[in-house]
Amino acid sequence: MNNILEVNNVVKKYGDYTALNNVSLAVPSGSIYGLLGPNGAGKTTLIRIINQITMPDSGKVLLDGKVLNPNHIQYIGYLPEERGLYKTMKVGEQCLYLAQLKGLSHQEAKKQLQFWFEKFGIQEWWNKKIQELSKGMAQKIQFVVTVLHQPKLLILDEPFSGFDPVNANLIKDEIIELNKKGTSIIFSTHRMESVEEMCNHIALIHKSNKLIEGKLNDVKQQYRSNTFQIGILTNNIEGLMYQLTQKFEVNPTHFKSLNEDIKLEINVGNHSSNELLSILTNFGQVTHFVEKIPSVNDIFIQTVSQ
Amino acid sequence: MNKLFLILKREFIAKVRNKSFIVMTFLSPMLFVGIAVLVGYLSSMNKDKATEIAIHDEGGYVKSTFKNNKDYHYTDISAMPFDIAKDSASKNYEGLLYIPKVDSIQSLKDKVEYISENSASINFIGQVEEKVDSVLTSDRLKNLGLDEQMIVGAKVNSNLKLSKFSGGESLKGLNEIKIAIGGFMGYLIMMFIVIYGNFVMRSVIEEKTNRIIEIIISSVKPFQLMMGKIIGNSLAGILQFLIWIIVGLLLAFVAQTFFGLQLSSNASMSPEMMQAAEQSAGMLKLQSYITEIVNLPLGLMLFCFVIYFIGGYFLYSSLYAAIGAAVDSETDSQQFLLPIIMPLILGVYIGFFTVINDPHGTVATVFSIIPLTSPIVMLMRIPFLEPQHYWQLILSIVLLFGSFIFVVWFAAKIYRVGILMYGKKPTWKELFKWMKY
Numbered sequence: 001m002n003n004i005l006e007v008n009n010v011v012k013k014y015g016d017y018t019a020l021n022n023v024s025l026a027v028p029s030g031s032i033y034g035l036l037g038p039n040g041a042g043k044t045t046l047i048r049i050i051n052q053i054t055m056p057d058s059g060k061v062l063l064d065g066k067v068l069n070p071n072h073i074q075y076i077g078y079l080p081e082e083r084g085l086y087k088t089m090k091v092g093e094q095c096l097y098l099a100q101l102k103g104l105s106h107q108e109a110k111k112q113l114q115f116w117f118e119k120f121g122i123q124e125w126w127n128k129k130i131q132e133l134s135k136g137m138a139q140k141i142q143f144v145v146t147v148l149h150q151p152k153l154l155i156l157d158e159p160f161s162g163f164d165p166v167n168a169n170l171i172k173d174e175i176i177e178l179n180k181k182g183t184s185i186i187f188s189t190h191r192m193e194s195v196e197e198m199c200n201h202i203a204l205i206h207k208s209n210k211l212i213e214g215k216l217n218d219v220k221q222q223y224r225s226n227t228f229q230i231g232i233l234t235n236n237i238e239g240l241m242y243q244l245t246q247k248f249e250v251n252p253t254h255f256k257s258l259n260e261d262i263k264l265e266i267n268v269g270n271h272s273s274n275e276l277l278s279i280l281t282n283f284g285q286v287t288h289f290v291e292k293i294p295s296v297n298d299i300f301i302q303t304v305s306q
Numbered sequence: 307m308n309k310l311f312l313i314l315k316r317e318f319i320a321k322v323r324n325k326s327f328i329v330m331t332f333l334s335p336m337l338f339v340g341i342a343v344l345v346g347y348l349s350s351m352n353k354d355k356a357t358e359i360a361i362h363d364e365g366g367y368v369k370s371t372f373k374n375n376k377d378y379h380y381t382d383i384s385a386m387p388f389d390i391a392k393d394s395a396s397k398n399y400e401g402l403l404y405i406p407k408v409d410s411i412q413s414l415k416d417k418v419e420y421i422s423e424n425s426a427s428i429n430f431i432g433q434v435e436e437k438v439d440s441v442l443t444s445d446r447l448k449n450l451g452l453d454e455q456m457i458v459g460a461k462v463n464s465n466l467k468l469s470k471f472s473g474g475e476s477l478k479g480l481n482e483i484k485i486a487i488g489g490f491m492g493y494l495i496m497m498f499i500v501i502y503g504n505f506v507m508r509s510v511i512e513e514k515t516n517r518i519i520e521i522i523i524s525s526v527k528p529f530q531l532m533m534g535k536i537i538g539n540s541l542a543g544i545l546q547f548l549i550w551i552i553v554g555l556l557l558a559f560v561a562q563t564f565f566g567l568q569l570s571s572n573a574s575m576s577p578e579m580m581q582a583a584e585q586s587a588g589m590l591k592l593q594s595y596i597t598e599i600v601n602l603p604l605g606l607m608l609f610c611f612v613i614y615f616i617g618g619y620f621l622y623s624s625l626y627a628a629i630g631a632a633v634d635s636e637t638d639s640q641q642f643l644l645p646i647i648m649p650l651i652l653g654v655y656i657g658f659f660t661v662i663n664d665p666h667g668t669v670a671t672v673f674s675i676i677p678l679t680s681p682i683v684m685l686m687r688i689p690f691l692e693p694q695h696y697w698q699l700i701l702s703i704v705l706l707f708g709s710f711i712f713v714v715w716f717a718a719k720i721y722r723v724g725i726l727m728y729g730k731k732p733t734w735k736e737l738f739k740w741m742k743y
Contacts, residue, residue: 073524
């Protein structure tokens with residue numbers, strides 16, 4: 001599989017402070033790539049380097065196999081976390097201006113804008129000024145401006161901030177649709193549930209270093225602990241507990257269920273899940289049996305607090 | 307290059323469409339002419355009410371020469387005894403001009419008295435003295451048996467010819483014109499730098515507070531953005547200046563024809579004298595001024611104006627842009643603006659005080675070569691320049707453009723880092739640290 005973006009051993013220092021310490025990443029073509037990390041980890045610096053806003057002190061960035069150069073600007077769409085528009089400029093003119101800065105011709109920009117404005121049903125905003133729009137409306141314009149020039153790589157920094165749930169969903173669907181059409185997406189956010197839902201690759205940066213990178217499922221596999229949550233209806237609790245503690249590590253747990261069952265979290269270690277299941281079935285009716293898969297949130301917190 | 311043009315166009319349009327720009331552009335000349343008209347009107351109203359002056363001239367020596375004019379109204383009260391006249395004058399008149407009765411008219415020389423509550427204006431004193439002088443002089447001429455008419459006819463008005471060691475002819479009054487032209491150009495550059503430098507700074511701050519900056523610099527180089535801003539704003543400025551000049555001239559013309567304002571009036575001369583003097587001396591003067599202006603190195607001046615205008619404006623406005631990038635709001639910018647405005651003010655002062663007295667003195671020469679003051683000081687010196695000073699001009703231009711390139715480079719570095727920095731106001735030390743980023 002070829003990579004749309006490769007970051008090789010990038011170092012960036014601000015005075016004495018190291019913002020990125022020898023970071024390497026590979027974003028596969030067509031992926032939705034979650035770039036995670038606590039505040040101040042170096043995500044924004046990395047994103048700015050990819051956008052050629054700042055230059056790395058050392059290391060290379062390859063887009064589509066070629067060392068980053070000014071022509072690459074038109075292949076990247078960037079939605080920064082700190083974003084805004086000219087307040088007193090009219091929406092249409094502003095979009096045209098920003099699209100032309102990305103390298104689109106005036107006609108092409110106009111054509112694309114018409115498409116997106118129709119798609120979002122916002123044609124009547126064309127002659128309004130940004131200051132007359134609500135924050136959510138301005139965010140929509142901002143999204144349109146970001147994707148207008150049909151970039152190969154879309155970099156979204158906290159794309160959902162400022163959107164109400166309806167519009168956030170609309171934008172999410174657009175992102176997924178763009179991805180299906182072949183756009184690779186780098187997605188930097190603190191909203192773990194959207195990472196869980198949308199990303200197929202993740203990388204975690206912490207204190208200027210990359211700690212984790214890979215396919216979401218592979219990462220989860222790594223962090224899998226062979227722990228099962230079970231629920232059982234039984235009369236012989238003592239017997240069950242005795243048998244279980246002989247072989248496994250057992251802890252009480254909580255989850256929502258309709259039954260008055262006993263809820264346990266069991267680490268099976270090297271044993272198979274079938275062994276656990278056969279013990280359980282001897283004691284009563286199993287109402288709940290599920291492997292505890294580490295969430296991105298768990299992985300994040302676990303890695304960062306280490 | 308294409309992107310630079312896009313930015314430039316946007317900056318220009320944004321500036322020109324701005325309501326305050328439109329209001330400023332069309333209102334300021336009207337305001338200016340309006341004030342001029344108002345001042346003219348008020349002072350002419352003031353003159354309508356002539357000052358009432360009583361004359362007590364029993365001997366009748368000079369009272370016939372005091373004629374009423376629009377400034378002063380004279381009343382002859384010589385018939386009254388002096389004491390009563392004085393009493394009456396203190397109540398009904400602004401002042402009393404007392405000419406005592408004397409044996410010999412010549413002894414009036416130091417006897418004429420003006421009595422008033424408020425001290426008389428210099429203008430009035432001069433007028434009275436002049437009239438008494440002329441009466442006494444013609445009396446003396448008559449006693450000496452000389453014909454006054456012949457003496458006036460025999461008077462010669464000489465004209466001192468000024469020339470240079472280098473051979474060229476120099477004309478009187480040339481210095482006034484040189485100072486006026488040089489001063490105007492230097493002052494214009496300073497005003498332009500201060501006003502439009504500030505606009506550049508505000509435009510940078512606006513992009514920072516709007517948070518659009520990161521979107522834009524992901525598409526263009528910060529340097530392009532900075533240059534686009536500087537050029538776009540300067541074009542808007544040039545347009546504004548052109549409009550001002552045209553509208554100002556039009557309004558001044560209209561004001562002059564409709565209100566009949568006399569912009570210069572010489573109070574000490576009677577209208578007839580003024581007319582005569584204006585016609586003869588004025589024509590001569592005008593003629594010599596025209597010759598002088600034509601003799602000025604106009605081509606060089608225009609060329610240098612353009613060169614110093616470009617060099618000075620870019621030098622300063624890139625500094626303004628760097629400051630705008632370094633701060634979050636206009637209020638934070640004061641601390642950084644002072645070191646920029648100081649050399650500008652210094653340049654204007656040196657121009658108006660030193661260049662006028664000694665255009666090629668050490669102070670004027672040094673400051674016309676230092677890049678931060680040279681756009682103003684050298685421009686004021688240019689009308690005075692002789693071929694032996696051309697090396698200074700060339701050195702000054704070379705230094706200006708050398709430092710212009712350096713400052714733009716330096717400002718671009720600060721700008722590049724500053725536009726993405728939010729929060730605390732940086733210190734000078736931090737600004738220099740940014741250069742290494």
